Amino acid sequence: MLLPVSRLQPRPLTLSTLPLRRVVLVSRPALWINTLGVALTGLWLSGQLWNTGAAWLTLLAYLTLPFNALIYGLNDVSDMAEDARSERKGGWQGARLRPHEAGSLLWSVAALNVPFLLALSWLLPPAAYLTLLLSAALFAGYSLRPLRFKTRPFLDGLSNVAYALPLLVPALMLGAPVPLLAFAALCAYAVGKHAFDAVQDIPADVAAGTTTVATRLGAGGSAGYALGWFGLSGALLWPLSPLSSAALWLVCGGMALKLRRQPTPAQAARLYALSIVSPWIVGAVSGVQLVYVLAQ
Incomplete structure (x- = not known):
């Protein structure tokens, strides 16, 4: 209600x-x-x-x-x-x-x-x-x-x-x-994820008179903006873990591209569950690498 x-x-x-x-x-x-x-x-x-x-x-x-x-x-x-x-x-x-x-x-x-x-x-x-x-x-x-x-x-x-x-x-x-490189990669990821997640709130924010990066750029512009940050994040992460970088590009880049193709708040809302679990997915991939290193 x-x-x-x-x-x-x-x-x-x-x-x-x-x-x-x-x-x-x-x-x-x-x-x-x-x-x-x-x-x-x-x-x-x-x-x-x-x-x-x-x-x-x-x-x-x-x-x-x-x-x-x-x-x-x-x-x-x-x-x-x-x-x-x-x-x-x-x-x-x-x-x-x-x-x-x-x-x-x-x-x-x-x-x-x-x-x-x-x-x-x-x-x-x-x-x-x-x-x-x-x-x-x-x-x-x-x-x-x-x-x-x-x-x-x-x-x-x-x-x-x-x-x-x-x-x-x-x-x-x-x-x-x-870990400055990892920190920079995580900063880029956080900026991109914020823009992506804000798209679903565009109607409520506009109705309340709240101006955000998503209301300023629109759904499509925000998707492209988020994609750029996800791309940078993966590039910064690559020297540390190519596997984790690839997972980030696949999951986060993929959802940003999907939103870019269908740039609506409703589409962003449908993709939000994937956005929520994206840290778990990338983290799980990194965890596999960690277990491998520890097993050596």
Whole structure:
């Protein structure tokens, strides 16, 4: 059931938190791979895959529910008008908040994040901690005013390099070489995926008066824009893993080409499930390579 936009007015903040089950739904567990998997990849690239220290375990725990509640909770609070017009919200693709839930959700995000951030400030070296804070700040800036990068075409996607920053944390934490090439590849992937995923929301964003990279370029232009970033990502990844690069081009490039041939928000919505699992597919291919290396 879509909510009347006229009822989506901000309400005074309350000191209560949302039920945990509701917060978990807001955090979109299907997307936790985008934060948790990136950190695990960073640990693999650091050459210390079996590290299980307190700092590492605390970081992994933070990158599940707390960090994703921050990413998507702030987004859902800011996007209530757009989400009210979106048929895909209200389930696994994202919560549809009711006005009285906004304040409670913000308190829930704070209650989940502050203790972890305090603990990690003590457990992590300064460079690793500041990198994690930068990622959180970019996600907050994407959703919250006055920055609200979401409403600034092209900057909206570029701010999504926040997804790549956790890749650097393990190396900075363990004193290992920073995987700059892998980081650049992941940044390019994140920018392209943002543009691709935003196409399905064009009707809701236009109706709400929200300007994004997708509303600016249109469905076809966004597909081509995403394809360019996916191509760059694969090229940057090639020296590290030709197999992973080929998988990225096949899956992500393929879905961008398919959208380019049929450039409509409805087509983007049909392809969104593939977009969601694309990190799992590329990650699984990389995992096969990892197992082979470990077996030698």
